[in-house]
Amino acid sequence: MRRQRTLYILLLCISSLAGCSEGEEAMPAGRDAPYDLALPAQFSSPPLPDGNPMTMAGVELGRRLFYDPILSADSSLSCSSCHFPERAFTDGRPVAIGINTSTGRRNAQSLANAAYQYKGLFWDGRAPTLEEQALVPVEDPKELGHDWSAVERSLRRHPSYPELFEEAFGIADTAQITRQLAARALAQFERTLISANSRYDRVMRGEAKFTALEERGKHIFFDTSEKLPEGECGHCHTPPLFTDQTYMNNGLDEAPELSDFQDKGRGEKTGEYYDNGRFRVPSLRNVALTAPYMHDGRFATLDEVIDHYNRGGHPSENVDPKIRKLHLSDTDRLALKAFLKTLTDSSFVNNPEFRNPF
Numbered sequence: 001m002r003r004q005r006t007l008y009i010l011l012l013c014i015s016s017l018a019g020c021s022e023g024e025e026a027m028p029a030g031r032d033a034p035y036d037l038a039l040p041a042q043f044s045s046p047p048l049p050d051g052n053p054m055t056m057a058g059v060e061l062g063r064r065l066f067y068d069p070i071l072s073a074d075s076s077l078s079c080s081s082c083h084f085p086e087r088a089f090t091d092g093r094p095v096a097i098g099i100n101t102s103t104g105r106r107n108a109q110s111l112a113n114a115a116y117q118y119k120g121l122f123w124d125g126r127a128p129t130l131e132e133q134a135l136v137p138v139e140d141p142k143e144l145g146h147d148w149s150a151v152e153r154s155l156r157r158h159p160s161y162p163e164l165f166e167e168a169f170g171i172a173d174t175a176q177i178t179r180q181l182a183a184r185a186l187a188q189f190e191r192t193l194i195s196a197n198s199r200y201d202r203v204m205r206g207e208a209k210f211t212a213l214e215e216r217g218k219h220i221f222f223d224t225s226e227k228l229p230e231g232e233c234g235h236c237h238t239p240p241l242f243t244d245q246t247y248m249n250n251g252l253d254e255a256p257e258l259s260d261f262q263d264k265g266r267g268e269k270t271g272e273y274y275d276n277g278r279f280r281v282p283s284l285r286n287v288a289l290t291a292p293y294m295h296d297g298r299f300a301t302l303d304e305v306i307d308h309y310n311r312g313g314h315p316s317e318n319v320d321p322k323i324r325k326l327h328l329s330d331t332d333r334l335a336l337k338a339f340l341k342t343l344t345d346s347s348f349v350n351n352p353e354f355r356n357p358f
């Protein structure tokens with residue numbers, strides 16, 4: 001932390017060109033300090049946008065906003081109503097339930113390692129950045145059902161938010177509290193949600209060993225044993241994030257015409273016929289905690305997911321060729337499930353810094 005701050009002062013001095021005189025308050029007071037994103041060795045640095053540097057105060061403000069029902073029309077819901085930390089920031093429901101118990105159409109996504117999603121957020125990738133994504137739920141009539149002008153007014157006259165925005169963004173008066181700043185703070189908090197300390201990671205670091213069953217599952221997942229069936233999973237669910245962030249059709253539904261998909265997924269965003277029925281490959285980190293599964297939450301358990309892949313999925317023009325009958329035995333299926341369970345990161349879900357601050 002100290003080294004980071006020294007570096008920051010130095011940068012300030014260089015950028016001001018005025019040099020650093022003793023009397024001047026060049027160093028930001030404690031909470032304006034840059035946030036030190038402690039990255040695990042196997043993870044590269046996530047893409048960080050210009051214009052929204054992470055600070056201690058920005059992250060803390062984002063955490064408050066994330067858990068604060070001030071963002072919903074009737075003060076009943078917050079982001080955390082659909083993204084619970086103990087479920088790796090999913091909600092345990094097939095599809096989300098928003099304001100006035102309105103039912104959405106898609107399954108709430110995990111926010112673990114959201115900082116790394118650089119090919120678009122949401123199942124169809126329609127939001128390019130976390131900053132832009134964060135603006136969406138507030139005005140979605142099936143999520144928080146509010147309007148940003150009203151949220152801005154409540155934040156401006158709130159007893160503590162004006163000071164928090166001032167610390168995070170150095171604004172001079174409350175009129176400068178905007179939805180864009182709120183979204184930036186939310187994005188800063190979300191970028192801290194890094195999950196890289198599962199049993200799988202500990203085995204990779206040489207600190208633990210897989211059981212024989214987990215080892216077998218790993219071979220099936222990554223197609224690395226000639227004696228076992230190839231599961232093909234690792235081609236799309238690629239480590240270290242366990243997603244290659246592509247948009248794929250994994251054969252959930254039969255579709256004689258690609259326009260037949262009820263939810264067109266990626267095609268809805270791109271308008272391309274060939275993208276209909278494709279969804280962003282989800283990360284499998286913490287997958288044992290994020291049931292039910294798929295964009296519409298159709299599978300309640302990992303066994304159902306594995307059975308789906310084992311059967312080879314349903315035909316359509318753009319289903320990926322790696323989706324095919326796998327011929328897994330009962331033991332193979334158990335092994336695959338055991339391997340998936342090694343991706344649970346309890347230090348992530350129990351991290352007090354990610355929890356409700358209220």
Ligand code: HEC
Binds near residue numbers: 108
């Ligand atoms: C009513 C439930 C609900 C609420 C409230 C909600 N979300 Fe979500 N969230 C979802 C669903 C459902 C999706 C997937 C939607 C889609 O793909 O169309 C999602 C997706 C996301 C994603 C994309 C993740 C990825 O990997 O692409 C982010 C980030 C996110 N939400 C953050 C937030 C933030 C920040 C808030 C509060 C401002 C919030 N959510 C409020 C249900 C909710």
Ligand code: HEC
Binds near residue numbers: 231249287290292
């Ligand atoms: C061709 C790429 C591809 C292959 C191969 C593949 N998947 Fe997937 N997987 C996807 C896509 C795309 C989704 C999301 C589909 C949707 O919801 O429409 C998905 C979803 C999942 C989910 C649900 C995750 C969630 O959060 O809802 C699990 C679990 C999963 N896959 C496990 C596996 C396993 C195990 C294998 C190997 C047997 C495998 N996948 C092979 C592309 C692939």
